[in-house]
Structure formats: C-alpha cells, structure tokens
Amino acid sequence: MELSGVSVRYGTAKAPVTAVSDVSLAVQPGEFVVLVGPSGCGKTTLLRLVAGFERPATGTVEVRRKVGVVFQQPRLxxxxxxxxxxxxxxxxxxxxxxxxxxxxxxxxxxxxxxxxxxxxxxxxxxxxxxxxxxxxxxxxxPQILLMDEPFAALDALTRERLQEEVRTLATVTGTTVLFVTHSAEEAVLLGSRVLVMAAGPGRVIDEVAVPLPRAETTDVAALRGAPRFAALRAELAAATRDAAAA
Known part of the structure; x- marks a missing residue:
C-alpha cells in the first residue's frame, strides 16, 4: 500500500479542519507497521483511507492487495x-x-x-x-490487515496473549499489518517499523525501525527480555511525547 501527499479535511468550506496533512508512506508486503501518537493525530483516519472508508482531499492512496479490518470494538x-x-x-x-x-x-x-x-x-x-x-x-x-487499537479495551493479561497471537499470525500467514496504538510498548512489541504521528494537523514526524526477533517462536516475554527492548521503548516513548507537544 502507498499513500502519497495525502490530506484529509472535515468541516465546511468556510471553516475547514485539516485532520491529516501531506502524509506519504509505503508499506511493503509482509511488513508489520505500527502507527503511534496522541489522540487526534489522524491514525484512524489513515486506516480509514487505506480501507476505502474515506477519500483524501489531496494526494493519492494506492492499495494493491485485499484488505481486512479489525476495529477497537468487535462489532459482532x-x-x-x-x-x-x-x-x-x-x-x-x-x-x-x-x-x-x-x-x-x-x-x-x-x-x-x-x-x-x-x-x-x-x-x-x-x-x-x-x-x-x-x-x-x-x-x-486479506493480504493486508488493518487493526485500529484492537486491544485497547482489554485487561493486561488478555492484551498480552492477543499481542502474541497476532505477532504469530502475521508471521505464519505473511499478512501485511497496519496497526494503530497509543502504547509505545505495544508498538515495539508488535511492529517491525513504527511511524510516530503528531496532531494539529496529523502528520508523520518520525520513523523508528524495530530490529527485534520476528520468528514464529519468539513470544512477548522473550521480546521484553531482549537487550534492545527497553532502549527502543524509551526512544519511542520520547518520540511520542515530542509528538504530543508538537
């Protein structure tokens, strides 16, 4: 999937509100990319663009694979x-x-x-x-799975189990994942690459690669014990704080 120079505006012609401004990003097959940032920075809007639920005011959205969506609430x-x-x-x-x-x-x-x-x-x-x-x-x-804070409403133990299951699922099936979260820790646990967004208007201000093991057998506990985990989480938490202040 590829977004190029995408902006999204709401409101009226006289009083427009720019939710997302000039965002460009590309996600390659098999990647697990996480969007992290403060509330209102446009993370969900970007997922809705990829899913086809929204149309950009400017820019282009190209999705070359079939898409599936998991929302924050199950909606069964x-x-x-x-x-x-x-x-x-x-x-x-x-x-x-x-x-x-x-x-x-x-x-x-x-x-x-x-x-x-x-x-x-x-x-x-x-x-x-x-x-x-x-x-x-x-x-x-689907070849692409869009996940909008799917574990936010769950207790800590259930969230950890599902994090592990989603990591394994993505590894086993080769599914490309675009995942939204507020949590720096969850972003590091799941993502192979993390994009940090800031609000006012929404834009990508940083990118953090996560060189942690992605093998099927690597569980969440093992990731937390990896030598670089704490440093990556701290780096991403700092970037998210900067995004909130931007």
Missing amino acids: FPWRTVGGNLSFALARHGVVRAERAARIQELLSLVGLPGMAGRRTWELSGGQQQRVAIARALATE
Whole structure:
C-alpha cells in the first residue's frame, strides 16, 4: 500500500479542519507497521483511507492487495452465533454454504477458539470476542490487515496473549499489518517499523525501525527480555511525547 501527499479535511468550506496533512508512506508486503501518537493525530483516519472508508482531499492512496479490518470494538452481530458471524463474512466473500463449516473451523483454530462455532457472542469474554473479530477479518483472505487499537479495551493479561497471537499470525500467514496504538510498548512489541504521528494537523514526524526477533517462536516475554527492548521503548516513548507537544 502507498499513500502519497495525502490530506484529509472535515468541516465546511468556510471553516475547514485539516485532520491529516501531506502524509506519504509505503508499506511493503509482509511488513508489520505500527502507527503511534496522541489522540487526534489522524491514525484512524489513515486506516480509514487505506480501507476505502474515506477519500483524501489531496494526494493519492494506492492499495494493491485485499484488505481486512479489525476495529477497537468487535462489532459482532449479537443475534448470531460465533459461527453465524463468520458464515456471514464467508458468504459475502462468495464461499458456498457447503464449504463454510470447514472454513469456520479453520478460522477458529487459527485464532485459538476451536469448537466455539455454536457459542453466542454475548457468552464470550472480551478477548474471545476480539478473536472472533480477527477471524471474521481473515475470512475474506486479506493480504493486508488493518487493526485500529484492537486491544485497547482489554485487561493486561488478555492484551498480552492477543499481542502474541497476532505477532504469530502475521508471521505464519505473511499478512501485511497496519496497526494503530497509543502504547509505545505495544508498538515495539508488535511492529517491525513504527511511524510516530503528531496532531494539529496529523502528520508523520518520525520513523523508528524495530530490529527485534520476528520468528514464529519468539513470544512477548522473550521480546521484553531482549537487550534492545527497553532502549527502543524509551526512544519511542520520547518520540511520542515530542509528538504530543508538537
């Protein structure tokens, strides 16, 4: 995906508000890129541009692969079972009814919820619901996964488990990920590259490479123990504070 000179404006012609100003970035296949910065800096707006939910006022957005989206809230259909939510996504993707049951089991196993197809969504914990939302996004077999603070509302232990699962999932499937977070620590744990954004208007002011292990077997605890982790987290936290003050 590539954004070139992108700006987004809201409001009226007489009183326009620039949410994002002249942002250019490129994400290569298989990269895990994280957007971090203060509230209102345009992180979600950039995801919406890539997803096609927004159109830029200026600049171009080029997406060469199929996109799946995971929101901060799971946004599941409460009147459907877990399997029913996934079946709906598969049907929209053109998967015939006879093939959906097997595909649903594959997706649930992939996100660590085997055998849960018959459960009601309101019976699930917050972490389980978000796993279903990830499975739903993967149902369309996207090459690019957009994730908008998907773990922000979860408790610390659940968040850590899902961070590890998403890292593994991206590594195993080769999916390109564009991930939004407020957390410098989460950005370092997940990203191979982190873009720091500032507000007023939203723009990218810094880029931090994260040369930490990306192997399938590298868990979150091991990453936290890596020699460069603390230094990278401190560097990114400082950059985020600078962005808030910019």
